[in-house]
Amino acid sequence: MKAAQFNTLVNKVEVNEIPIPEPGPNDILIKNACASLCHSDLMLFWGHTAEKPPMDKVTIGHENTGFVTAIGSNVQGFKVGDVVGCLGCSYACCKLQSLGCSAFGQCSTIDLLNHLDECEGCRVHSLHCAKGTGRMHGFTTHGHFAEYSLSDYRNAMVLPKGMDTVSTAPLFCAGVTAYHAVKKCGLQEGDWISIIGCGGLGHLAIQYAKALKLRVIGIDISDSQLKNAKSLGAELTYNSASYVGYAEEIKQKTYGGAHAAVVLSASNAAYSTAPNILRVNGILMVIGIPKENLSINALDILLGKYRIMGASSGTPQQMREPIEFSHKHGIKAHMTTIDKIEDIQKIIDLMEAGKTAGRFGIVF
Incomplete structure (x- = not known):
């Protein structure tokens, strides 16, 4: 089969002929319908990610949908022919108990004993698995920019009936992340939320915020992305590069500032200016991963000027x-697609240019 692979020796993506993989005990083999590109894939190419490929050539991509064509001996809940999508990290131990308590301090004695047998890391993120077996598709294990790919079945789900496979592919990273970024702010209906970076993740975050009946402010440096943000329901939109006084205007029009600012941009400048649009004790939601570490004023956090949270x-x-929320509310990724894997560089160039809102992918 053909696969788009990042060659670590020459630092570029190339299309290679490789064998169709065989599923291991916990794997499902997926005939891909669509694979989409994420900004973190670009970070791999730039060398700005901590997840380094252990092989010379790794198939890229961690967002996909497709059809199950084979299953491993331990797989449960899937059958050949199922339409599926999967998250970006596989092979963690996934040793979790389904308990009613939400933290150790609220557990009964029996619950505490059960907790001793679960993986604390897997409760937070599969990359924190205590066994150290979590692998990121497209980084430390092969990804989905190929005709066929593997996923740990525990990391996958069958799509709701009738859900479009192409626009759904990005939801398994961008959508899940954007949804939780908005939801975990814990805002009430009518509260103001600012989406900083209205592109690949931002256009989804705006749709989720509107579905949750929040009032949306879109901030970006691209007028085309701001136009798209407005069409999706953003009440206020600002080009932070061309309008110096936008922060003051936001505070005036929202009577104090946004209740939360979700930073989806990978710009350090976006993070340094985000607190300026927040009302007192507002939330700075960290999502975008900039090249440099963030700088915060410790006194601001100590005095409760604003709070910092994260979601993934x-x-x-x-x-x-x-995924089910997206299907129920008709939330879809805006997709620019190609149908030849040999043209992979075209969508990489489009994403790096950052001039078009939405996601980029290959339809197989």
Whole structure:
């Protein structure tokens, strides 16, 4: 089969002929319908990610949908022909108990004994698995920009009936992340939320925020992405590069500032200016991964000027809710696609240019 692979020796993506993989005991083999590109894939190419490929050539991509064509001996809940999607991290131990308590301090004695047999890391993110077996598709294990790919079945789900495979592919990273970024802010209907970076993740976050009946402010440096943000329901939109006084205007029009600012941009400048649009004790939600470490004023946090939170695609337990929510509310990724894997560089160039809102992918 053909696969788009990042060659670590020459630092570029190339299309190679490789064998169709054989599923291991916990694997499902997927004939891919669509694979989409994420900004973190670009970070791999730039060398700005901590997840380094252990092989010379790794198939890229961690967002996909497709059809199950074979299953491993331990696989449960899937059959050949199922239409599926999967999260970006596989092979963690996934040793979790389904308990009613939400933290150790609220557990009964029996619950505490059960907790001793579960993986604390897997409760937060599969990459924190205590056994150290979690692997990121497209980084430390092969990804989905190929005609066929593997996924740990515990990391996958069958799509709701009738859900479009192409626009759904990005939801398994961008969608799950954007949904939880908005939801975990814990805002009330009518509260103001600012989406900083209205592109690949941002256009999804705006749709989730609107479905949750929040009032949306879109901030970006691209007028085309801001136009798209407005069409999706953002009440206020600002080009932070061309309008110096946008922060003051936001505070005036929202009577104090946004209740939360979700930073989806990978720009350090976006993070340094985000607190300026927040009302007192507002939430700075960290999602975008900039090249440099963030700088914060410790006194601001100590005095409660604003709070800092984070969210990610995380664990399989966080997957189903946003996918089903998206289907229920008609939330879809705006997709620019190509149908030849040999043209992979075209979508890489489009994403790096950052001039078009939405996601980029290959339809197989």
